[in-house]
Amino acid sequence: MVEALSSIMRNSRPSNLLLYGKTGTGKSSITQYVMSKLAEKAPDSILSCYLNCQTFDSPYSILINVAKSVSGNDNIPPSGWPLDRVYTELSSKIEKSKKYLVIILDEIDKLVEKNGGDSLYVILKAADESKGAKTSIIGITNDTSFTEKLDSRVKSRLNQESIVFPPYNASELKDILEPRVKGILAENAIEEPALNLCAAIGAQEHGDARKAIDLMRIAIELAIRDDKEIVTTEHVYRSRDRLETDVLKETIRTLPTHTKIVIMGCIAASEMNKTNMITGEIYANYKDICHDMKIPPVSSRRVSDLLSDLEDAGLITTTIRSLGRYGRTRYIQLNEKEKEMKKYLMEDEEMGNFEASTKSIQTRFGNYEANNTNLDKILTAADEGSEAEIS
Numbered sequence: 001m002v003e004a005l006s007s008i009m010r011n012s013r014p015s016n017l018l019l020y021g022k023t024g025t026g027k028s029s030i031t032q033y034v035m036s037k038l039a040e041k042a043p044d045s046i047l048s049c050y051l052n053c054q055t056f057d058s059p060y061s062i063l064i065n066v067a068k069s070v071s072g073n074d075n076i077p078p079s080g081w082p083l084d085r086v087y088t089e090l091s092s093k094i095e096k097s098k099k100y101l102v103i104i105l106d107e108i109d110k111l112v113e114k115n116g117g118d119s120l121y122v123i124l125k126a127a128d129e130s131k132g133a134k135t136s137i138i139g140i141t142n143d144t145s146f147t148e149k150l151d152s153r154v155k156s157r158l159n160q161e162s163i164v165f166p167p168y169n170a171s172e173l174k175d176i177l178e179p180r181v182k183g184i185l186a187e188n189a190i191e192e193p194a195l196n197l198c199a200a201i202g203a204q205e206h207g208d209a210r211k212a213i214d215l216m217r218i219a220i221e222l223a224i225r226d227d228k229e230i231v232t233t234e235h236v237y238r239s240r241d242r243l244e245t246d247v248l249k250e251t252i253r254t255l256p257t258h259t260k261i262v263i264m265g266c267i268a269a270s271e272m273n274k275t276n277m278i279t280g281e282i283y284a285n286y287k288d289i290c291h292d293m294k295i296p297p298v299s300s301r302r303v304s305d306l307l308s309d310l311e312d313a314g315l316i317t318t319t320i321r322s323l324g325r326y327g328r329t330r331y332i333q334l335n336e337k338e339k340e341m342k343k344y345l346m347e348d349e350e351m352g353n354f355e356a357s358t359k360s361i362q363t364r365f366g367n368y369e370a371n372n373t374n375l376d377k378i379l380t381a382a383d384e385g386s387e388a389e390i391s
């Protein structure tokens with residue numbers, strides 16, 4: 001990154017850059033660090049403007065904010081100017097400043113997701129056309145398929161150079177963690193294995209520094225709450241459980257209503273000792289719960305899609321088994337956190353009627369279980385029927 005940007009020191013415009021990498025690999029923080037160092041070295045030649053596209057999510061708000069940060073004053077209204085006036089203003093401001101401007105668009109994929117590739121084109125064009133072409137753009141994303149969604153004129157403009165941020169390994173994560181505790185905690189307040197464990201877990205999670213830091217922070221909090229002088233691996237393990245619980249709770253909370261009901265249907269089936277469920281069974285439970293909650297059910301095809309969403313969210317796993325000439329069946333298993341999932345669903349406001357519905361399902365299933373012995377007899381008889389030709 002420094003190499004690419006150092007062309008400013010040689011009085012030439014740096015290429016636009018695209019930075020990729022998984023979450024927590026340091027893209028945002030390192031970019032800001034590099035920019036601040038460059039600004040220290042060459043205060044008369046560099047201006048930079050860092051914007052997160054989660055917040056600044058339209059070309060208008062981006063260009064307005066860039067113009068404001070360049071001019072350092074507020075004579076530009078937050079809205080009301082046509083885009084080309086913002087353009088002209090920005091362009092003349094850059095010219096006046098006689099500096100190179102680097103616009104950093106973090107989470108650039110969010111801008112495109114919301115406004116399409118054209119929005120990016122507008123910004124790239126504004127940068128290209130700034131007088132004397134002294135503006136470059138650094139786009140940052142953790143979506144590796146991001147450029148595939150762009151059309152070629154945007155892609156080639158933005159991706160003049162790209163840098164991939166690789167995952168941190170455990171020893172790098174340890175280097176990131178260590179200085180953070182120095183000066184805050186007494187020496188050796190975190191035992192070495194505890195520090196190593198935070199780093200190792202972060203490395204396992206695609207080298208995520210944020211995860212490693214969060215793990216350590218919570219481990220320290222837990223030790224303080226326990227009135228312990230030393231943070232041990234036990235605190236780190238508890239910290240990991242806490243983090244995972246938070247993620248699960250949040251995942252469940254943010255599921256759409258029908259998806260919540262589908263997962264309730266899975267839990268109801270699983271509580272009847274069914275570990276390998278099929279879509280039909282889950283759909284039957286789903287419809288029962290919808291009925292109890294007085295919500296119109298969606299089609300079974302749609303529930304099938306919702307099951308795929310649940311698999312993507314890691315709440316269930318599915319295995320497809322071939323049944324020879326009878327086609328293929330999808331078997332569904334809940335993930336091992338079933339009890340927690342149920343607890344969070346029960347706590348969910350939307351699911352106020354859930355308890356009542358599970359009871360009704362269990363009663364229905366209860367009867368089914370009672371009759372099951374008869375069914376079993378019939379099935380065994382069929383199995384043993386001469387040459388097993390009875391289905």
Ligand SMILES: Nc1ncnc2c1ncn2[C@@H]1O[C@H](COP(=O)(O)OP(=O)(O)OP(=O)(O)O)[C@@H](O)[C@H]1O
Pocket residue numbers: 021022023024025026027028029030141142176209210213
């Ligand atoms: N090299 C590093 N030295 C010190 N701290 C680091 C380093 N890299 C990352 N961190 C810390 O790790 C955390 C995550 O980093 P950062 O926010 O830069 O990740 P990111 O790649 O932008 O992630 P995301 O894709 O989720 O936005 C931050 O708290 C940051 O300070």
Ligand SMILES: [Mg+2]
Pocket residue numbers: 027028029106
């Ligand atoms: Mg980031």
